[in-house]
Amino acid sequence: MRYSIVILLLLATVSYNGYSQLRRPAKEFNEPERLKALEYLQSMGTLQKSIYWPNVNPDRFIANIKSNVENPYTFSTGRGTSFCSYGALSYTCLKNEPYRYVVCMLQLYKNGKANYRKVMLSPSDSVKVVAGTIRYQGDLDINPADQIWFLSLADHFKGYVNFFNRKYDRGDENTLWAAANLAKFNRMLRKMCKYKINSRGSDFIRPWIGNKYEFIKQKMAEGEVYLYINNAVFRKKNHNLTQLIVPTHFIVLTSLEKNEKGEIVVKYWDGSYKTQKETSLKAFRKIIYGISWVKYQEVQL
Amino acid sequence: MKSLSRILLVLFFLAGCTVSKVYPEKYYSENKELLHQTESIYRKASAKKTFALGFTSLDFSSISIELKTDTVRYIYDFPVEDQRMNDTLQKLGYDVGTIQAVITNMKKIKATWINTLDYYVDGNPQTLSFLSVPVKQFSLFPLMQKRKYYIYTFYNKLQAYDAVGRLLDKKNKRQLRRVNGQHFYRINDWVSYTISGKFR
Numbered sequence: 001m002r003y004s005i006v007i008l009l010l011l012a013t014v015s016y017n018g019y020s021q022l023r024r025p026a027k028e029f030n031e032p033e034r035l036k037a038l039e040y041l042q043s044m045g046t047l048q049k050s051i052y053w054p055n056v057n058p059d060r061f062i063a064n065i066k067s068n069v070e071n072p073y074t075f076s077t078g079r080g081t082s083f084c085s086y087g088a089l090s091y092t093c094l095k096n097e098p099y100r101y102v103v104c105m106l107q108l109y110k111n112g113k114a115n116y117r118k119v120m121l122s123p124s125d126s127v128k129v130v131a132g133t134i135r136y137q138g139d140l141d142i143n144p145a146d147q148i149w150f151l152s153l154a155d156h157f158k159g160y161v162n163f164f165n166r167k168y169d170r171g172d173e174n175t176l177w178a179a180a181n182l183a184k185f186n187r188m189l190r191k192m193c194k195y196k197i198n199s200r201g202s203d204f205i206r207p208w209i210g211n212k213y214e215f216i217k218q219k220m221a222e223g224e225v226y227l228y229i230n231n232a233v234f235r236k237k238n239h240n241l242t243q244l245i246v247p248t249h250f251i252v253l254t255s256l257e258k259n260e261k262g263e264i265v266v267k268y269w270d271g272s273y274k275t276q277k278e279t280s281l282k283a284f285r286k287i288i289y290g291i292s293w294v295k296y297q298e299v300q301l
Numbered sequence: 302m303k304s305l306s307r308i309l310l311v312l313f314f315l316a317g318c319t320v321s322k323v324y325p326e327k328y329y330s331e332n333k334e335l336l337h338q339t340e341s342i343y344r345k346a347s348a349k350k351t352f353a354l355g356f357t358s359l360d361f362s363s364i365s366i367e368l369k370t371d372t373v374r375y376i377y378d379f380p381v382e383d384q385r386m387n388d389t390l391q392k393l394g395y396d397v398g399t400i401q402a403v404i405t406n407m408k409k410i411k412a413t414w415i416n417t418l419d420y421y422v423d424g425n426p427q428t429l430s431f432l433s434v435p436v437k438q439f440s441l442f443p444l445m446q447k448r449k450y451y452i453y454t455f456y457n458k459l460q461a462y463d464a465v466g467r468l469l470d471k472k473n474k475r476q477l478r479r480v481n482g483q484h485f486y487r488i489n490d491w492v493s494y495t496i497s498g499k500f501r
Contacts, residue, residue: 073372080481080482142424238499240446240447242445273369273374274372274374277376277377
């Protein structure tokens with residue numbers, strides 16, 4: 001009995017400590033860390049060519065990371081890839097902890113594996129051979145570090161959508177191998193960034209929220225908000241009368257307003273661009289399948 | 302009862318049937334002049350300030366414009382005759398007259414999308430113009446119909462093709478080039494085509 005009480009107390013302490021270590025993103029960009037990351041990159045000098053990444057030129061690798069730290073919202077997830085969820089994850093990594101990102105990337109390049117917090121990124125040999133050679137994806141073609149980063153994340157994190165294609169083959173960046181479902185996306189944010197992620201919605205049924213606009217607006221005032229949307233409806237790619245009724249795309253919401261016509265003005269980031277699009281309230285309700293959010297740090301006065 | 306179920310079965314199969322006239326090369330040769338004129342006006346205008354244009358309805362009554370600045374991409378949907386479109390273009394510093402000329406030409410050739418895509422050869426950036434035109438289709442059940450589009454890509458440099466006319470990577474001549482995830486076929490050294498289920 002006495003031992004049970006001790007164990008219970010111990011468990012309670014562990015779980016309390018675990019909770020207290022959860023992180024929250026800042027509202028603004030982490031400028032001190034950004035400068036630290038750039039200084040660290042500068043101090044590295046020139047890199048030797050890695051034996052783990054045969055097709056990645058070290059100079060281009062460093063230039064790519066530097067560009068990501070200098071202009072964090074301009075990295076590209078490619079034109080037709082399934083990397084949007086990793087793009088949304090990278091957005092918050094680069095905004096809040098660019099130094100950790102840089103250290104992880106350099107480790108990954110030098111050692112072929114690296115830790116990002118407790119996540120051990122140890123990509124398969126097939127990923128290592130292909131990284132640096134992905135082509136016909138726009139700006140991703142010339143950014144080998146981004147290829148390494150996205151492929152490594154996709155190789156590590158798996159959800160049920162990856163069940164039938166778990167092993168990477170060339171070209172799989174465009175297939176279900178790289179896809180993510182809502183639970184997987186939330187898990188990635190929890191593990192990589194140690195966020196206490198809250199989420200509403202699912203992969204097939206839209207969340208039952210009375211006033212989605214007000215709900216999301218409120219969450220945006222408190223923290224970072226990510227949406228899992230049906231992009232086939234939001235940004236049409238064909239004129240078919242019937243469209244898919246499943247979510248297909250992850251975005252980071254940066255602003256949400258109503259204009260004078262009562263339309264919703266959505267500002268979001270989804271890979272290389274900050275985009276602003278107007279949409280009707282009805283369409284806005286229709287496209288949203290998942291809402292994930294994490295509260296900002298409380299500002300100490 | 303049995304015959305009713307047969308009729309339903311036949312109707313079900315017919316629902317998936319769409320009659321399409323798929324002649325991308327014929328369409329190109331019939332509309333060659335207008336296609337090139339549209340692309341040329343568009344290329345000149347978008348070289349100054351990048352933009353993309355698309356019709357979101359097949360009756361060409363509503364238009365979607367993408368205006369790209371250095372930091373933000375603005376996407377607006379307007380009815381074609383809406384004056385607010387011109388006001389918005391003017392506000393963001395676009396040449397309204399040129400964009401209206403592209404829109405007029407697109408309506409004439411029934412094109413639903415035009416934009417610029419970046420691609421890289423030996424790490425050097427190149428651009429191509431991407432223009433899509435819906436294929437004429439007939440379906441008994443339009444609700445089930447899957448649209449098809451002719452996609453034409455216009456280059457400002459000579460392109461390489463293999464023996465059967467497939468677009469090749471310029472650097473690695475054994476590799477087929479993909480644009481928007483698709484293989485393309487030869488019209489001539491400067492223009493290639495494919496048929497796609499997506500217009501952009």
